[in-house]
Amino acid sequence: MNEFTFDDSRIVWQTLDGFEYLHYRILNIDPVHGVIDVLFKFAAGRQIVLHRHKVLNHTLVIQGEHRLYTPSGDLKEVRPQGSYTVSPASDEPHREGGGAIDAIVLFSIRGTDPVFYQILDDEQQLIAELGWQQFADLYHAQI
Numbered sequence: 001m002n003e004f005t006f007d008d009s010r011i012v013w014q015t016l017d018g019f020e021y022l023h024y025r026i027l028n029i030d031p032v033h034g035v036i037d038v039l040f041k042f043a044a045g046r047q048i049v050l051h052r053h054k055v056l057n058h059t060l061v062i063q064g065e066h067r068l069y070t071p072s073g074d075l076k077e078v079r080p081q082g083s084y085t086v087s088p089a090s091d092e093p094h095r096e097g098g099g100a101i102d103a104i105v106l107f108s109i110r111g112t113d114p115v116f117y118q119i120l121d122d123e124q125q126l127i128a129e130l131g132w133q134q135f136a137d138l139y140h141a142q143i
Helices: 132-141
Strands: 022-030 035-042 051-053 056-063 066-069 075-079 084-087 095-098 103-110 115-120 126-131
Touching (some): 022 132, 035 132, 066 103
Antiparallel strands (some): 035 103, 056 084, 056 103, 066 075, 115 126
8 A cells, every 4th residue: 555645735834822743724614504624734753732622523634643642641542544533522631643744634623612622731721722713713814
């Protein structure tokens, strides 16, 4: 089987202050149906900030391995290229990252709750929340 590398050279990736090893591109926001589609790029061999998913997420791994880690940084799950996963909201915090190469994952975030993600510090204390309004603002600010 040939290794596939997704050509993302035409995607204008964005970054968020305080979110190392993560790039994103919001593709669409549909408030009528409660869906936001986002491409996330997780840096190879790195872990992003600890967080919780507070709404349903559907994911499709387009490139690389999408890796999930426990709050302490231990590898919990590996989703290979081509994997499609439906993950309900959860209070369990985790980190995410890429494998040997950058992981590119399509997230279809689904829900009408105002909060999608809770960002936590290493002691699992809430430090920020991202939801509809923040994603809408980021979408409209994209270059």
